[in-house]
Amino acid sequence: MSEWDAAAPGAGASALSGGVLIVGAGLVGASLGLALRRAGVDVRLRDANAAVVDEAVRVGAGRPAVADEPPASLAVAAVPPEAVGEVVAELLDHGAAEYVTDVASVKSLPAADVRERAKEPGRYVGSHPMAGREVSGPGAALPDLFEGRPWVLCPDDGTHQQAVTRALAMARLVGATPMTMTAADHDAAVALVSHSPHLVAALVAARFVDVPAHEVRLAGPGVTDVTRIASGDPELWTEILTANAAAVADVLRGLRTDLDRVLDALDSPPTGRTALREVLRSGVDGRARLPGKRGGAHTEFATVVVVVDDRPGQLARLFADASGAGFNVEDVRIDHSPGQPVGLVELDVRVGVEHELSAFLRERGWTIHG
Amino acid sequence: MSEWDAAAPGAGASALSGGVLIVGAGLVGASLGLALRRAGVDVRLRDANAAVVDEAVRVGAGRPAVADEPPASLAVAAVPPEAVGEVVAELLDHGAAEYVTDVASVKSLPAADVRERAKEPGRYVGSHPMAGREVSGPGAALPDLFEGRPWVLCPDDGTHQQAVTRALAMARLVGATPMTMTAADHDAAVALVSHSPHLVAALVAARFVDVPAHEVRLAGPGVTDVTRIASGDPELWTEILTANAAAVADVLRGLRTDLDRVLDALDSPPTGRTALREVLRSGVDGRARLPGKRGGAHTEFATVVVVVDDRPGQLARLFADASGAGFNVEDVRIDHSPGQPVGLVELDVRVGVEHELSAFLRERGWTIHG
Numbered sequence: 001m002s003e004w005d006a007a008a009p010g011a012g013a014s015a016l017s018g019g020v021l022i023v024g025a026g027l028v029g030a031s032l033g034l035a036l037r038r039a040g041v042d043v044r045l046r047d048a049n050a051a052v053v054d055e056a057v058r059v060g061a062g063r064p065a066v067a068d069e070p071p072a073s074l075a076v077a078a079v080p081p082e083a084v085g086e087v088v089a090e091l092l093d094h095g096a097a098e099y100v101t102d103v104a105s106v107k108s109l110p111a112a113d114v115r116e117r118a119k120e121p122g123r124y125v126g127s128h129p130m131a132g133r134e135v136s137g138p139g140a141a142l143p144d145l146f147e148g149r150p151w152v153l154c155p156d157d158g159t160h161q162q163a164v165t166r167a168l169a170m171a172r173l174v175g176a177t178p179m180t181m182t183a184a185d186h187d188a189a190v191a192l193v194s195h196s197p198h199l200v201a202a203l204v205a206a207r208f209v210d211v212p213a214h215e216v217r218l219a220g221p222g223v224t225d226v227t228r229i230a231s232g233d234p235e236l237w238t239e240i241l242t243a244n245a246a247a248v249a250d251v252l253r254g255l256r257t258d259l260d261r262v263l264d265a266l267d268s269p270p271t272g273r274t275a276l277r278e279v280l281r282s283g284v285d286g287r288a289r290l291p292g293k294r295g296g297a298h299t300e301f302a303t304v305v306v307v308v309d310d311r312p313g314q315l316a317r318l319f320a321d322a323s324g325a326g327f328n329v330e331d332v333r334i335d336h337s338p339g340q341p342v343g344l345v346e347l348d349v350r351v352g353v354e355h356e357l358s359a360f361l362r363e364r365g366w367t368i369h370g
Numbered sequence: 371m372s373e374w375d376a377a378a379p380g381a382g383a384s385a386l387s388g389g390v391l392i393v394g395a396g397l398v399g400a401s402l403g404l405a406l407r408r409a410g411v412d413v414r415l416r417d418a419n420a421a422v423v424d425e426a427v428r429v430g431a432g433r434p435a436v437a438d439e440p441p442a443s444l445a446v447a448a449v450p451p452e453a454v455g456e457v458v459a460e461l462l463d464h465g466a467a468e469y470v471t472d473v474a475s476v477k478s479l480p481a482a483d484v485r486e487r488a489k490e491p492g493r494y495v496g497s498h499p500m501a502g503r504e505v506s507g508p509g510a511a512l513p514d515l516f517e518g519r520p521w522v523l524c525p526d527d528g529t530h531q532q533a534v535t536r537a538l539a540m541a542r543l544v545g546a547t548p549m550t551m552t553a554a555d556h557d558a559a560v561a562l563v564s565h566s567p568h569l570v571a572a573l574v575a576a577r578f579v580d581v582p583a584h585e586v587r588l589a590g591p592g593v594t595d596v597t598r599i600a601s602g603d604p605e606l607w608t609e610i611l612t613a614n615a616a617a618v619a620d621v622l623r624g625l626r627t628d629l630d631r632v633l634d635a636l637d638s639p640p641t642g643r644t645a646l647r648e649v650l651r652s653g654v655d656g657r658a659r660l661p662g663k664r665g666g667a668h669t670e671f672a673t674v675v676v677v678v679d680d681r682p683g684q685l686a687r688l689f690a691d692a693s694g695a696g697f698n699v700e701d702v703r704i705d706h707s708p709g710q711p712v713g714l715v716e717l718d719v720r721v722g723v724e725h726e727l728s729a730f731l732r733e734r735g736w737t738i739h740g
Contacts, residue, residue: 130590150588181584189585197574197593202653203628204570207562207621209656213720214551214698215559218520219660220500223567225595230657234650241646242639249636251577252629258573259626266619269612276611280604283572286579287600290589328584350583 015169016041018073021065021097023047023087025056027133028103029078030141033061035174038143044072056138071095074166077102080236081243085113092118099163101127101170105190106243107154107183115158122316125163126154126183128190129176136233144175151176153332154183157320164315168332179348180319180329191247193290198229198237199252205230258282301330302354305369306345306361318345321364327357344369385539386411388443391435391467393417393457395426397503398473399448400511403431405544408513414442426508441465444536447472450606451613455483462488469533471497471540475560476613477524477553485528492686495533496524496553498560499546506603514545521546523702524553527690534686538702549718550689550699561617563660568599568607569622575600628652671700672724675739676715676731688715691734697727714739 019042022029026047033043033056043062047053053064075097077087081104088110091100100123104110107126115121131149133140151171155164171178181189205227208216241248262279265272308314315334322329331348349357358368389412392399396417403413403426413432417423423434445467447457451474458480461470470493474480477496485491501519503510521541525534541548551559575597578586611618632649635642678684692699701718719727728738 130588132590132592149590152588179584179587185584186588189588192577192581192585193589193593196577197596199632199649200570200574201596202650203625203632204567205654205656205660206628206649206652207566207624207656208659209652211562212698213659214549214555214700215562216659217661217700218500218522218556218559219563220502220519222502222599223563224660225598226567226571227653227657227660228595229592230650230653232650232654234647234654237650238643238647241636242643245636245639245642249633252633252636254577255573256626256629256633258576259622259629262569262573263619263622263626266611266615266622269615272615273608273612277604277608279569279576280572280600280602280607282576282579283597283600284575284602284604286575286577287597289578289583289586290575290594290597291587328582330584330587 013040013169013173015166016073016173018071018098019044020170021046021072021075021091022062022078023075023091024078025052025061025138026078027136027138027140028129028131028145029076030056030059030061030138031131031143031145032076032078032103032129032170032174034059034141034143035146036170037062039173041173044069052138056141059138059141061138061141072097074098074170075100076170077104080104080239081106081110082239084110085117088114088124089117089119092120092123098123099160099166100124101153101163101167103127103129104243105132105194105240107152107186109243111154111156111183122158122160123163125159125167127167127171128152128154128186129171129174130190130194131176135231136236146171147175149176151178152186153178153180153319154186155180155316155319155323156183157317157324159316159320161315164319165334168334178332180323180332182323182326185323185326185328187244187247188250191244191251195241195244195248196251196255198232199241199248200255201227201230202237301348302351304347304349304354304357304361306347307367307369308343308345315345318361318366321361321366322347322357325360327353327360383410383539383543385536386443386543388441388468389414390540391416391442391445391461392432392448393445393461394448395422395431395508396448397506397508397510398499398501398515399446400426400429400431400508401501401513401515402446402448402473402499402540402544404429404511404513405516406540407432409543411543414439422508426511429508429511431508431511442467444468444540445470446540447474450474450609451476451480452609454480455487458484458494459487459489462490462493468493469530469536470494471523471533471537473497473499474613475502475564475610477522477556479613481524481526481553492528492530493533495529495537497537497541498522498524498556499541499544500560500564501546505601506606516541517545519546521548522556523548523550523689524556525550525686525689525693526553527687527694529686529690531685531687534689548702550693550702552693552696555696555698557614557617558620561614561621565611565614565618566621566625568602569611569618570625571597571600671718672721674717674719674724674727674731676717677737677739678713678715685715688731688736691731691736692717692727695730697723697730 021044044065045062129151265275333346414435415432499521635645703716
């Protein structure tokens, strides 16, 4: 049985036997605390605002962190993107945890900040659970917020093996599906599927501010869905968008080109019909590519099994090799009984890519199984 | 008890005792048939495609219309906007129904078409139930599609009283909340809360067509909601958008101005923060103005009660007076026992407008109650 098998209750908890320290007990931090507590992990909570810790403790997300405790197995900086670098460096340099991750929705900027500020940046691995709500605070926390959601890890070639294995164990424990990509690929992807849609939802909702009441009264479930995420916290989203500005602007410039085509088409009915139809069809096609509620848009993955020996840094080197060469690992399982000299790492990749990845890893000296 | 009181089962059915003929048995037509059948109304179905009628009959939406039946009390043209004029004129001129309405999501263009084509356009009143789904066809029909939804009637000063009363009775029977506005006001409102959001959802979804699978795999519930309506039928939506092109373009030009501000802001982080925050805050404010699932955004209405005598055309003249002067009637109740010489019409309007409307109607010769 895999030590990290999410199906077995409590599995993976041993990687976190020294407890998890969560810094920032808002929606995501408190939800993570709830999920880890349910899996039997000791959770310490810290927040710049003592009242937030109190509320998170009240909902069952953990206990207040106390001074001079031994280092936690893993600390999680659940703070806005621009604060990650400072918080992570402080956690590492003051020995509050052996390894540190974060949950910010951008990854390049925090990683650069950590490299600049921390003495041992290799003990940090950036990560991002693709989960959230349009409400905030520990009172809105849900223990199953991460259930079935992707949790992206972005190790680089300096990342320590234990940082990756512990973050992986945590992601599995709370029911998420871990995957790895480079920080740049992650940031481009979230600009596309999260940050730009958020801004566009806000742009649509902003049209309703200065109109007569009878006009908005006709609003139905469609526009209610389109604009739901526009209720998100403007402060938090300003920081997220600023931290991923270039990638978001790329997506929105493409959207603007399409919008101009639509405006031209609307200015010349009925000859504009063709252009409108094309945009609407692209919308149908694009929508069909989104995963369904439970992975509806079925994607087949191929698995590459890599033999990893027990020397320090092997796992981090493997991820760095795969990610650095542009391979996106869609799911990761580690079959590695503690104390065994070797383990098997299963990397799921898009069908068609597995041979290329196997060949590439063999060339880099890895032993590929089967 | 009001003849049109929706709370009493079967009430209002007497206004439709000659049955309802539905032309176009797709999603909206078949849903209307289901809802009317449930209220005990005889429903005849007609569609250019015989297989569609068969399926609608199978789901219980009514019976196939047969040749040489006496005229129905009301016919409903449940066809795309550009077909309404021809279908309505044919229904009126061939005596298939005494009065006719439609359910198209634009109102100015069909009304102009009907005026041009029909011999007695006053027997037609345009209407629009604010209800739909992103799937189509009679197989997706729901009897409670209209439950609690606004149903807009757009009478003009030529509209016959019975056209309005029968369309009103039908809207109440299927659980909708009838309201009246001018066709131009209606078209501006739906451009804002329905047509533009549809196009923008398509623009967001269109970005997903040509990107790697691992990027769309990160999509979560947020973008799934933003783009849900982008799955709607491109042919139908091309016609809707073409028929309401000018009003939709007005809304989208405003949105593009905001989008350009956002792009400027993203190109100059961190100084762009202020502009981003403003757009995001406007999004929060605009979203808060949308009605909740069950009328959550609470709006108070004031009621103006008008005494209407039993002469032909009185009700139509009342609506034409109110709508023509720019008053939007948010709900209508008619307390009018058949055979009584006078009845009371309750017009709900926005609080603050009631005195102005009362004064205006008095000036036009109406008797205002209380």
